[in-house]
Amino acid sequence: MDLDLRKLRYFVAVAEELHFGRAAERLHIAQPVLSRQIRALEDEVRAQLFLRTKRATELTAAGRQLLDDARPLLAAADATQRRVALAARGSKTFTIGFMPGLTVTEAVRGFGQAHPDLEIELIRTTWDDQVDVLHDGRVDVSIVRLPIDQAGLTVRPLFEEPRVATLPADHRLAGKPVIDITDLADEHLLQDPDAVPEWRDIAVELRTRTAKPVPVLRSVEEKLEHVAAGHGVSIIPLSVATFYQRPDVVTVPVDNLAPNTVCLAWIATRRARLLQDFATLATSVSWTP
Missing domain, CATH: 1.10.10.10 (Winged helix-like DNA-binding domain superfamily/Winged helix DNA-binding domain)
Structure with a gap:
């Protein structure tokens, strides 16, 4: 059929x-x-x-x-269809997706030097589309943050980095050198609880079934606006917190919190030499969270 x-x-x-x-x-x-x-x-x-x-x-x-x-x-x-159209036009383009907070300069420069005839394009992705851009052909490779749905993908770890809590500047825990995940048990989390299982397991609002709905947040900027307004707290990678600093939001290290894993991903059925070349380069460069 x-x-x-x-x-x-x-x-x-x-x-x-x-x-x-x-x-x-x-x-x-x-x-x-x-x-x-x-x-x-x-x-x-x-x-x-x-x-x-x-x-x-x-x-x-x-x-x-x-x-x-x-x-x-x-x-x-x-x-x-996208890849065939590019090939028909004689386009030699390689597109890289990357998540907020990640600096891909070293990998992009190194790849460009190794393939000077190649046009390299970059697309910033989000939690919602970091895998979609691979499946629909918008990018050749995507530098992703776990967890993701890995079905149909080849996924290669690059590095891990700590995650921190983002709080309003006037929050009771602001200024603490470090907190425990249990200190956030009474807080409202502005993201999917499954993304922070350590909080999910001790959260009062989940245990008492009083959780407020999580707003649809399409960017880091939107998330930080909600944090600053006192609508809740969020757990984000350290590099994201460093890149998106603002005076009305503070970040605090959290004990008992697993690090975020950053990986390189591409469609498993694709065997292009350029994919393998970029994967080799990406795993050899220095990634600084």
């Missing part, structure tokens, strides 16, 4: 909207056309993908499985 990528894109739109009308508007097609395409896809995969009633549209178990598989498949297709 050959899956039609266009039908898969239609399916993903409906699965994300859970509404055929909104999905049709998003895709700029008529709703009857979308419905026919989804029925055709169901015939091809020999499974019902949606349960439709007058009140709601829901994914079936088969639909949920297809959604999990369709997203990386479509991202890989997009990445292939």
Whole structure:
């Protein structure tokens, strides 16, 4: 069975909207056309993908499985199109993604000297897209901060660095030379608790089920604005705290907190020589947190 990528894109739109009308508007097609395409896809995969009633549209178990598989498949297709288009134009470009707080100058300069005919581009990533940029072909390699979903990737450790607590300047713990993770048990964490399991295990708001929702934060700047406003605290790598210093936010070292691991990642199925060359160089340079 050959899956039609266009039908898969239609399916993903409906699965994300859970509404055929909104999905049709998003895709700029008529709703009857979308419905026919989804029925055709169901015939091809020999499974019902949606349960439709007058009140709601829901994914079936088969639909949920297809959604999990369709997203990386479509991202890989997009990445292939990008790379083929670049090759057709004769472009010799190598793109590196990197997370906030990381300085990639030494690796970039060394790679440029080794490949003087290569145009090297840089893209700053975030917690939300540091892996997505690999799967959709925006970058060739990405310098990431763990934890990430490593499925389909080759991941090579580069270095570890301490993490620190960021607090409002007038916080009761501001100015302490070091604190214990238990000192933050009463605080509201402005990030996914799973990213700081040491805090999650002792957090009062999780134990008493009084946790406030974590705002959607797309950048370090947004996170620090919330910290400065007294909305909560955050745990970030030391290099990020050093790079984004501001007078209304203080950083304090924390005992009992695992370091952050920085790694180089690329798509596991890619075997390009340039990838291997950059990986060799990246593991040999000095990374200073």
